[in-house]
Amino acid sequence: MKITRQKHAKKHLGFFRNNFGVREPYQILLDGTFCQAALRGRIQLREQLPRYLMGETQLCTTRCVLKELETLGKELYGAKLIAQKCQVRNCPHFKSAVSGSECLLSMVDDGNPHHYFVATQDQNLSVKVKKNPGIPLMFIIQNTIVLDKPSPRTVAFVKAVEAGQLVSVHEKQSIKQLKEEQGLVRNPELRRRRKKRKVGGPNPLSCLKKKKKAQDTKSPASEKKRKRKRIRIRNKSTPKVSEQQGAEG
Secondary structure: OHHHHHHHHHHHHHHHHHHHOOOOOEEEEEOHHHHHHHHHOOOOHHHHHHHHHOOOEEEEEEHHHHHHHHHHOHHHHHHHHHHHOOEEEOOOOOOOOOOHHHHHHHHOOOOOOOOEEEEOOOHHHHHHHHHOOOOOEEEEEOOEEEEOOOOHHHHHHHHHHHHHOOOOHHHHHHHHHHHHHHOOOOOHHHHHHHHHHHOOOOOHHHHHHHHHHHHHHHHHHHHHHHHHHHHHHHHHHHHHHHHHHHHHO
């Protein structure tokens, strides 16, 4: 049974990976009902989830879920401890908290851009999640974790996308033009023009190299002239000193 469950999980993960970009680490949003079911079944989520999904996972929750577990009292104290060990994701309910199911639905709105998994035992929440395509759903049954198969809405969405790829040549050209106007695709003609502009004459700064060499040749010559003048002054000064000595004698 364990091997067949992993085969089904691998198949479902491949579907979500290829069609919706779901990748590791798998971010799994937990609600209080899933944490309570894991506690009753003595399921070690941090150990069993990576084995079952055959990949790295991140256990996540929201502030609304934590507040909901606090208000429910001692009966769900163990579930609250499990949820507190998860990573807390920011939800849009900063001012006033909402129910955990409503909060999780808001986290997967707009096409589930963060590729969250939803782990819950709430049937009402599961039905609402299945209405939105591209959301992997998980639950616990008979003390085992199960990744649900893609919902009919998800399968219909994928088929519609695949059917939309078969378009006429005229439609393909119009789509390319729209992408080029919006800057999503670079026009190859613009690349050629840019390459032609780059071709030009020599760099004007290269002409300054000759001037630097001329300055370098003048500097040692000026030093030699200074040395010669000093030598001539010494030769002239020596006979004057001898003439003065003869006059004094």
